[in-house]
Every structure is written in structure tokens, then in C-alpha cells.
Amino acid sequence: MSTTAAPTALSTLRGGEWLLQPTAADSIFTPEKLTDEHRLIGRTAQEFVRNEILPVLDKLEEKDWALARRLVQRGGDLGLLGVDVPEAYGGVGLDKVTSLIVSEKMAVSASFGATFGAHANLTVIPLFLFGSEAQKQKYLPKLLTGELVGAYGLSETGSGSDALGARTRATRQPDGSFLLNGEKMWITNGGFADLFVVFAKVDGDQFTAFLVERGFGVKSGKEEHKMGLHGSSTTALIFQDVKVPADNVLGEIGKGHKVAFNVLNFARFKLGAMCGGGAHGAIAESAKYAASRRQFGQPIANFGAIKHKIGEMVIRTYAVESLLYRTAGLVDARVSATRHDATDGGPALAAFEEYAVEASIAKVAGSEALNYVLDENIQIHGGNGYVRDYPAERHFRDARVNRIFEGTNEINRLLIPGMLIRRAVKGDLPLIPAAKALQDELMGPAAMPPADEAVLAEERRAVDAFKKTALMVFGVAMQTYGEKLTDEQEVLMHLADIAIDVFSAESATLRARAASDGRNAKAALQVDAARAFVNDAALRIEASARQALAAMADGDTLRTMLAALRRLLKVTPVNTVVMRRRLADETVARGAYPFA
Ligand SMILES: Cc1cc2nc3c(=O)[nH]c(=O)nc-3n(C[C@H](O)[C@H](O)[C@H](O)COP(=O)(O)OP(=O)(O)OC[C@H]3O[C@@H](n4cnc5c(N)ncnc54)[C@H](O)[C@@H]3O)c2cc1C
Numbered sequence: 001m002s003t004t005a006a007p008t009a010l011s012t013l014r015g016g017e018w019l020l021q022p023t024a025a026d027s028i029f030t031p032e033k034l035t036d037e038h039r040l041i042g043r044t045a046q047e048f049v050r051n052e053i054l055p056v057l058d059k060l061e062e063k064d065w066a067l068a069r070r071l072v073q074r075g076g077d078l079g080l081l082g083v084d085v086p087e088a089y090g091g092v093g094l095d096k097v098t099s100l101i102v103s104e105k106m107a108v109s110a111s112f113g114a115t116f117g118a119h120a121n122l123t124v125i126p127l128f129l130f131g132s133e134a135q136k137q138k139y140l141p142k143l144l145t146g147e148l149v150g151a152y153g154l155s156e157t158g159s160g161s162d163a164l165g166a167r168t169r170a171t172r173q174p175d176g177s178f179l180l181n182g183e184k185m186w187i188t189n190g191g192f193a194d195l196f197v198v199f200a201k202v203d204g205d206q207f208t209a210f211l212v213e214r215g216f217g218v219k220s221g222k223e224e225h226k227m228g229l230h231g232s233s234t235t236a237l238i239f240q241d242v243k244v245p246a247d248n249v250l251g252e253i254g255k256g257h258k259v260a261f262n263v264l265n266f267a268r269f270k271l272g273a274m275c276g277g278g279a280h281g282a283i284a285e286s287a288k289y290a291a292s293r294r295q296f297g298q299p300i301a302n303f304g305a306i307k308h309k310i311g312e313m314v315i316r317t318y319a320v321e322s323l324l325y326r327t328a329g330l331v332d333a334r335v336s337a338t339r340h341d342a343t344d345g346g347p348a349l350a351a352f353e354e355y356a357v358e359a360s361i362a363k364v365a366g367s368e369a370l371n372y373v374l375d376e377n378i379q380i381h382g383g384n385g386y387v388r389d390y391p392a393e394r395h396f397r398d399a400r401v402n403r404i405f406e407g408t409n410e411i412n413r414l415l416i417p418g419m420l421i422r423r424a425v426k427g428d429l430p431l432i433p434a435a436k437a438l439q440d441e442l443m444g445p446a447a448m449p450p451a452d453e454a455v456l457a458e459e460r461r462a463v464d465a466f467k468k469t470a471l472m473v474f475g476v477a478m479q480t481y482g483e484k485l486t487d488e489q490e491v492l493m494h495l496a497d498i499a500i501d502v503f504s505a506e507s508a509t510l511r512a513r514a515a516s517d518g519r520n521a522k523a524a525l526q527v528d529a530a531r532a533f534v535n536d537a538a539l540r541i542e543a544s545a546r547q548a549l550a551a552m553a554d555g556d557t558l559r560t561m562l563a564a565l566r567r568l569l570k571v572t573p574v575n576t577v578v579m580r581r582r583l584a585d586e587t588v589a590r591g592a593y594p595f596a
Contacts, residue, residue: 029329045105060231073146104277110398111231118188123150151193190235206254228397272362311580367402435475
């Protein structure tokens, strides 16, 4: 497989800069810009899942791990395990848009998606990014054919979110090797993996990553009895005097946090992609069921209440997909703007660090949109949604964990404003001067926006207003709490929700605008999806802003702030009923998500 040319003329805004700057519609990457090569690998992954995984899902759920291993190897044969790794190590070295597409397609089987993710994302990527040349030569080719299966051991009984609180110890031996003692919890592929990325503390406090072969003496605990993902292995890992050679330290001693956190930036983005892919599948199920299920003498798809649900499923998925492809485009543009050797993972590492806020947004927005979609999928199936004869209940159980792993959604919500503010304080993101300029603007007379009849002009104005609202609330929060803002989690959650809606609404609007400008056949429906999303985002942003401001001020000060908020957020409601109906009718007619 040849290397895909990186997209050109894409926006190279820095991470979080979208909050402060306008973006041109034609400068973001969208699914409409996929190349033939992107589509080809997408079809390969889709057919693999459809023809080889879904038919054997029940066997996987019976914990046939020999089968799971064979499927990982098939993924290797098809080149799906090494999308992020250059050919020199046995990968196919494609762009991040491709990796997004592969994750989307894999998610149609959530259980195998978890197996795949723990292997291709959580084992292959840290090894490629932090491994020595000898480690990469030794392990990567075998991981990429699926001869070896990987797993990632970070969490412990007492340390999940607080990953650096791990108690697993690595004791140095006179010959330079280490003895590992401790236990990891909830490890995906734990029952059958051969190679583990394991985090342990050297000399009591130096958090360090290790490459640990099962043959060194790793023992697996029993399979966990989970709510969902029954077709993926989840076990504890037990280390009792497991001897790990000095050569198997991954990265530097005491720098395990760099491995752990950077890998999470990749993994969160890809989890968002998996959620988008899962939503596509469920929307198709809902559309087909609603067309065939008759009540009161007609298909339930005719009822407005059902149209509302299907329309909303499409709208939320559209917004998530728009922000995912935009983020992949930002990463690819940044990587291709950095001169580097094909075997050097440094630029991708730096790009994901740059877009860590966007990766957290992808994870939170993706997992929550999917939750909504899968919940409504059950509702549309009625009683059939609650029994095992239909896949809706399995999807719902499988997806719940997406809000828990790769950093819970609370932790990711704390990270979003936290990282933005840290960059602002360091001077990397001019949020503070922008908030001051906004304060001055709000003191002056209101300016009438110039008339603009272009498609989505109102929505673009609304997105502008969302950004100003975000700036206002960020500014007040920073002024009110200073360094103590980290203690004010409720306000931080509101800030995160506002930022998520700003990025989602802008990404959807830009994509629909680009589709319109490019006379895409589905442009009118894309415009519907973007307009309805912006309409509802305005309501959510206003609610979050009001609650955050009321937590920080009262009396006349609060009244002045609320007056400023009203002045900023003048968004005229649109008729989302007709928009959702159009989207639902198209989805039901197609029996599928309309924009795939
Ligand atoms: C099916 C499955 C597969 C998994 N696979 C892996 C794997 O392959 N490798 C691996 O290492 N781990 C894996 N995990 C573990 C997973 O990453 C952790 O469960 C997750 O990080 C949360 O940690 P915890 O369960 O200890 O919850 P806790 O950290 O105890 O959190 C409990 C609650 O408290 C909240 N909370 C915690 N800290 C804060 C805070 N500072 N502020 C506000 N709220 C907070 C959380 O958001 C959550 O709501 C898996 C888990 C599951 C269920």
C-alpha cells in the first residue's frame, strides 16, 4: 500500500485557537474530501467487520480467544493494524484521516473494536513513539502481523483516574534488570495478550513504562463479568517477581507519564472515531426498523416523535463526525508541515499533544452522542429493543464503558478548560487579551452586524457569539478564582460543555458551508443538520453560561453579566421540526446515516 498524500491547504490553527479565530470553510478537512485511497481502506475495514467479525460475534462473546487472535491476524493481513506505523517497521504509514476511518469501521463490532484498540492503539502506538530502534525492530513487525497481541496495563484497583498513583513496583536488580510486583486491573486483551505495556514505579517514585512479555511470568486474573463488551477479554494482570530486562524499559525511567498521557491523546481521538462509527450502525438499524414496524396501521417512521429521534441521532452524529475529521485534518496538516523522516513518529506525537484539547472533546462528544443514539435506538425498537433477539440492547451495554475508559468524561471535561487556561497563562494561546478586548467591546455601543445573505450566515454569526460567550465565562472564571480555578470543578464542567459545543457547532457549520459551496448532493441536508445543531447549542450554551456566572457573581454584578450575555447570545430560533423531519425521512428512505 502506498503512502497517502497529506491533505494540502488545510488550516494549521494551533490547538484551541478556534476559540479565538474564525476559520474558513474550505480550510477544514471533511468526510467529503476523502480520497479514493481513504475510501478503499474504509471499504476493506468495513467488509472485514461485516463478513468476518459480525458473523462470529456470538463465539467471541463465548470467550473464544483463539478466534479473537485469528481475527487480529486477519486485521494484520489486511494492513489494518499498522495504519499509524511506517513501512520500515511493517506498517502501512497512512495519515490520521485513514486511522480515523479504520477506527470508525472497526466500531461496528464494539467488542472486537476494544480488542483492536488495545492492540493497535494502546500497544503499537506507544512502542512506535517511545521505543528504541531495537525494541521497534524486535516487536513491531510481529505486532503488525498479529503474531503477537498487545495490551496496555495502566489502571490498578486503587488508581484509575489517578493513574500516577500506581502501586506496582519495579525493583532494580544488580544486573540492571527489574523485578515487577503488583497487580493491574481491567486490562483489555488481558486474558490472551503476549506483550504488555506496563506502568510501574522504579525506586518507589519513578513512574516508568515497560515492555513485558507474557513469557517473563505475567499471570492473568479471571475474566471480569462485565455489563457489555462480552466479546473482548478484560482481566487483572498479576506480577510476582516478574523479571524484565533493562532493555525493556519503554522511554526513559521516571518518564512513564509522557508515554501514558501522549498515548491517551491518540487513543481519545480514536475512541471518538469509534463512537462516530458505532452511531452510523445504530442509525441504520433504527431507520430500517422504523420503516418496517407498523403500529396504528402505518410504519412508525411516519410518526413525528420517531422522526424527531432519528433526525436528532443524525444531527448529533453529524456534529461529532465534523469535529473528528476537522481534527484529523489539523493533525495531518501539522505533521506534513514538519520536515521529517518517514520513520520518525515525533511530529505525530507533537501534533497530538498540540491538539490534546480537541482529542478530549472528540472523546466526550463522541461517547455522549453515541449514548444518546443507542438509547434512542432501543426506544425506537420498543420491547424488541430490550431483548436479545435484536442487537440494540447489546450496543447499548457495549457502549456504556466509552464514558469511563481512556480518561472518564469527568476527567476529560476537567482537562479541556484546564489545558486551554494553562496555554493562556503560558502565552501560547491569547485567551487573556481576547477576553479583555471582549470586555471593552461589551462596554461600548452594540454594533449591527453587516447584512449577509450567504448560506448559514446566521449560524456563523451564532458561532461567533458562542465564542464570545465562552471568552466571557472563561475571563470571569479566571478573574474570580485565579489559580484556585482548578478547585471549582462545577464551573470547569460548564466551561468544558461550552467549549465542546463551540467546537462542535463551528465544525458542523463549516462542513455544511463547504458542502454547499461545493454543490454537494446532500448539501441541503447538511445545512439542516448544522442549523439544528447550532439552534440547540445556543440553548445549552446559554444555560451553562448562566449557571457558571451565577456561581461566580451575584446582585448587580450578576445582573450586568447576564445583560451582557443576552446582548452576546442573540440567536433567533429556527424551525428544527422541519429540519429533523427532512433528515429523518432521508435516513429512513436510505436505511442508513445519510452522510456516510
Ligand atoms: C471494559 C474496561 C476495559 C478497560 N481497559 C483498560 C485497559 O486496557 N488498560 C487500562 O489500563 N485500563 C483499562 N480500563 C480501566 C479504565 O481506564 C478505568 O476504569 C478508568 O480510567 C476509570 O478509573 P476507575 O475505574 O478507577 O474510576 P475512578 O477513578 O475511581 O473514578 C470514579 C468516579 O470518580 C470520578 N473522578 C475520579 N477522579 C476525579 C477527579 N479528580 N475529579 C472529579 N471526578 C473524579 C470519575 O470521573 C468517576 O466518575 C478498562 C476499564 C473497563 C471497564
